Amino acid sequence: MPDVTRLLRDWSAGRAEARDELVGLVYAPLRAIAERHLQKERNAHTLQPTALVNELYLRLVDQRSVEWNDRAHFFAVAAQVMRRILVDHARRRNSEKRGGGVVPLTIGAALDVAASENFDVIALDAALENLAVIFPQQARLVELRFYGGLTIDETAAALGVSAATVSREWTMARAWLRREMNSR
């Protein structure tokens, strides 16, 4: 799918809309891959987000014409997509009443686990929007860590900063989001 390759290029070159188009293109395949890993392929019992995203990347991006930094961009897109999947799921779940019985193991079930924990997916999304206004890089960092599943080191590589910086800013972003969500 050369489109993704071209859009990554455009985004790298500074065309911000390209990122939104990318998110749209990547949404369905990422969701499909995550579900497939849960349902069909039993030989991968521990999900490795980086492996999944790598797989997606290999599938969607024309390897011959990309540069190393496109990969970091792609991880950023995947993290955004995951954020959107999570919010969409939570919205749907709020709007429709689910039937009883056995819950099939879909990504939705997994997201229910996430949503039933100690925070509200939609509130987190809104808080993150607010954070992005003040500290856009912190918001990106949260996206990569929480939605993208990247480790501190991987996040540092993707953002092109040191791990120490990621660690410090992550601490502050968490405090900021926690306060924002508590005040709701």
Add this chain to the structure above:
Amino acid sequence: MDDGSRVAAARDEFAMSADPFWDQVRELFHASAELAPSERAALLDHADARVRAEVESLLAAHDDTEPFLDRSVWDYIDRAEGDRLAGATIGPYRVVRQLGGGGMGTVFLAIRDGEFSQRVAIKLVRGGGGEAFVQRFRQERQILAALEHPNIARLIDGGRTPDGLPFLAMEFVDGVPIDEYCRAHALSIAQRLRLFLQLCDAVQYAHGNLVIHRDIKPANVLVSEEGTPKLLDFGIAKLVSSDTRADATVTRLMTPEYASPEQLLGEHVSTATDVYSLGVLLYELVTGAKPFAANRAPRDEAKPPRGEIGSIVAMAMEVNPSRRYGSVEQLADDVRRHLGGHPIAARRPTFRYRASKFARRNKLGVAAVAAIIAVIAIAFIATLHQKRIAERRFDQVRSLARSVVFEIHDAIATLPGSTPARELLVRRALVYLDNLAAEAEHNTPLQMELGGAYVKIGDVQGLPYTPNLGDTHGALTSYHKALAIAESVYADEPENRDALLLLADAHDRIGFVEQRTLRWVEALRAHERARVLREKITPRTPKDDLALARTWVAIGDDVYVGAKQIPESMHRVTPRQAYEAALHTLDRVPRTGPHRSELLMETGRAHQHLGGMFTGGEYHDMAAALAHHDAATRALEERASLDPTNAVARRNFADQLVMRATAQNAIRDGAGALEGTTRALAVMKELAAADPKNVEAQHDLAFVYEQMGFANLQLKRWADSERATREAIAIRERLVAADSGNREDIRGLAVLYGVLANVGKERGDAAAYARYREKADELLASSRR
């Protein structure tokens, strides 16, 4: 650099917020978050009330211990899977709960149906390979099940789940990883060593039964509450090792903390492999840090083990298996001797150990860490080579060295912060190439590789205007070595295009370094030789034209800047002719296509230098100067935008803004110059912070501050001018102190003291004027010496 300023540098990696209020909040939060609540008051008391209120409310959230965002979405997905399996039956076992996800697969706690007393750990093996796994398991189970030792968790069973996934059932150990245990119980070094000795005993026992562990690491050593360590997963790595998917290999390479060099290379694994991993574990137990972990926060930094333990670790972690302890028993004996106060047998530290210290000192990116692993891999193959195991090895060393020097080096060269990694890489590769070249004197391709490698290391040592270590003399030595090799090859094979190119490259670079030493005659001579060689090349590719244009610009610089030194007999072209020859050469390069970025760079460079020339005395024409600077700014801005991650391109663009500012200062456009330098300063500061070892970034910073001082002088902002100038002086004084071969900065210092003298004069401070004037004259004289 001390830790305090490193922390400050790390903070600056994140861009400022649009609102200064939030920057203050961020700074104060970072400063106080690490402190205990009782210690914060002192800091907060000084802050503005609004900032303080905001930070306090953030700190309250920060201190909240409720889990929050402590796992990623993906962990939830993973756990949903674990919940699904809870209660499931695997063989005769019923899953109770998930224990964790290991490198090889997910681990569950299970009980044997009907026998509640028998708790087992079930490991579902990811990518274990189905039927093949069961085959291997049958072959190995007799041996593994026979391992009975109080410090080894027994293998009980294995097979396939109903849906075909390989699993292993092992003795369940209720304990915590050994590193956590040591930390939690604050064990003394002696206590840690005794724990370690029990492990050695277990590994030694297994080796006696011809079983190699292959994957010793803290996560595989659990210590029970009573303090008994147990090794998990003995021999398991071999069972799952036929997993040869490419990504598995890559994963290994990227997380190599405990793997021995021979494992990283997929070489023969022996008991020495376990000795190595025990060495890493010992390192970690006594220092609390991994020898190869990168990106550690400064305050977590631990010293590598010193003294006897340091020697023991170093010998266990020798790159060459034959130089490690011959057995686990010997390793344990040395630890026992140390505990008993007897002399140990270990020898002095070696490269691997030094490399580990290097990795510890430098917070490098993932790419650089991977590169260091490659270096270690070379060290390993090279030692094999020294033993002349086979001709095949020779080719391996060579191809690996080549890939390090030419591929890995190039891949990380534009990453900010990669300078020290580049130096280590190239230097190590060079040692091996040197050894090889001694044996293959008449092997032309190898000689060429060696020459190319010398050029690369010269670049890292001190090629001006690129990230380098500021070692001018070292760079010249390396380039001259490359030159000697290229000359001898070229003499034998005048048709060899690569030799001709290498010769031209070496001459060019010698010229660039001589420019920095202000020896313009030598610089011009070298560049002229490079030009003659480059014009001989046929057929010409766009790359050749780009290189020739670069050489023309250099010649222009030599005859323009070095005019006073260069004798009449050497004046073949005027600076203007040289720069225009460069632009003319660039006309032959296609405007679109793969060379776009380089074309923009060289075009920008030629215009930039023309702009500089028209600014100066003899060719003074400010309208022309500004026109060329504008053309240069456009070209370099476009180039930087083509690849926002290319630090060199961003640097060149920022540098051009400063060059244009010099012209703006010359026409008394202080406002324009201040705007340009302010923009450039942000970029230069960021690049310098990202790569503190890069001396060139310091040169750049000094230059920006210098021009900023000038701009403020024009605008009659005396205090601002003095402040910027003093920043520049501080940097240049450091640079001069660190590199005695560097005269350019001595002259630069003279200029700066001249600015201070001017500020003094304008302010009516005659004493300051006289003092700074004298200092400037003194420096100017010493730069000519």
